[in-house]
Amino acid sequence: MPDFIDGSENVSVHGIFNWILLLAIFSVIVVIGNFIGYQHPISDSLVGMAILSLITLAGVWMERYLPFNISSIIYISVMGIVLAFPGMPTSEILLYYVSKVELLSIVTVFLAYVGIGMGKSWDEFKALGWRAIIITILVIASTYLGSAFVAHVILVMTGVPA
Amino acid sequence: MHLSVLLLVIIAELIGPIEIQLTKGVTVSIMPLLYTMVLGLIFYLAKPIKWIQRKQARIAEGAMMLFIGVLIAKLAVSSGQSIHLIFEMGPALLLQELGHLATIFIALPVALLLGFKRETIGMTNSIGREPEVAVVVDKYGFNSPESRGIFALFIVGTIIGTVFISFLTSISVSVLPLHPFAFAMASGVGSASMNAASLGPTLAAFPSLETQIEAFAGFSNLLSFSIGIYIVIFVALPLTEKLYAFFEPKIGRDYVKKGDDENA
Secondary structure (H helix, E strand, O other), rough: OHHHHHHHOOOOOOHHHHHHHHHHHHHHHHHHHHHHHOOOOOOHHHHHHHHHHHHHHHHHHHHHOOOOOOOEEEEEHHHHHHHHHOOOHHHHHHHHOOOOOOOOHHHHHHHHHHHHHHHHHHHHHHHHHHHHHHHHHHHHHHHHHHHHHHHHHHHHHOOOOO | OOHHHHHHHHHHHOOOOEEEEHHHHEEEEOOHHHHHHHHHHHHOOOOOOOOOHHHHHHHHHHHHHHHHHHHHHHHHHHHOOOHHHHHHHHHHHHHHHHHHHHHHHHHHHEEEOOOOOOHHHHHHHHOOOOOHHHHHHHHHHHOOOHHHHHHHHHHHHHHHHHHHHHHHHHHHHHHHHOOOOHHHHHOOOOOOHOOOOOHHHHHHHHHHHHHHHHHHHHHHHHHHHHHHHHHHHHHHHHHHHHHHHHHHHOOOOOOOHHHHHHHO
């Protein structure tokens, strides 16, 4: 099996200690970027990242040790949604700290790792040629625009104000 | 390696977003998230940088799987906060998944014109991220031309997809008069990193709707990974097969160079 398939199915870094360490490093980098880019106070966004990391940790742990064949992405989403649900005792404090971490700060750090990881596919990419690139661009553009147009039409039909 | 990432992030955040005016009213904004990704790739490829090699790329890839969780958690918190909106917009969120089928009608004929054969079915049925790759490999077998097609799409998408969708989004939001939420939902069509890269320009264009846009984007991405896969199995793949059978005898071409696609 090529490694890009099994890599997507499981977290390939083993051991809870390892996960915690990686999440801690990641959090520190995000918080620094968050401070430079958006001037959010370091202590608050550190708490925010700690909350997000805990949810993540719980999610990947459940994927590993619960006897259901459910991806960690689903566990994490459900936990995040439920904890932030208006009316939940957790929601207010959670929203305060998590809102101090900008989504884009997380993304910026995340994509740096993606870039490094991407290097591995570089040679295969070069071997594919321009025809595959044209098709890929067409596929992405038409999927994106198709989705946007359908969403727009339905939103307008159901009378959602712009 | 983590120190290098820190360095990249600091550089990127200090530069900040850059806006390029193409023509009047059409602005392309380049977000810091693109610099870190491209610089990360350059760090890997650059020969003098010895401390980032194949081994680090493997670690980065593993770590990425964990860090996606943090991203998803943040999006989920935004969704939870706006859960009533998600229910109100339910029909749009669900039906926009069908908008993904547009790719079949547009990309399939072009792929045939370019001389692809059965690879076309793998290449044009969907955006070709991990879940779709799994479906196609499962259905056609690992060594089939269909799987070769989607592997090619997957690899090219991995390299250019994130950058491309970010440009596409920033052009679309400034040219197309669509609903802000429609852009948010559309940003969820692909992988988590594509989702993120497309969100950047969308958030920049509609700063007052930040939480709602994050909520729709996150939810739409979740749907792409859950419901989207059934659409691929039950709608997209059969439809691709039908269109292939219809178009192939009319516009399909003989292989120009056979060896070209073998190593896909």
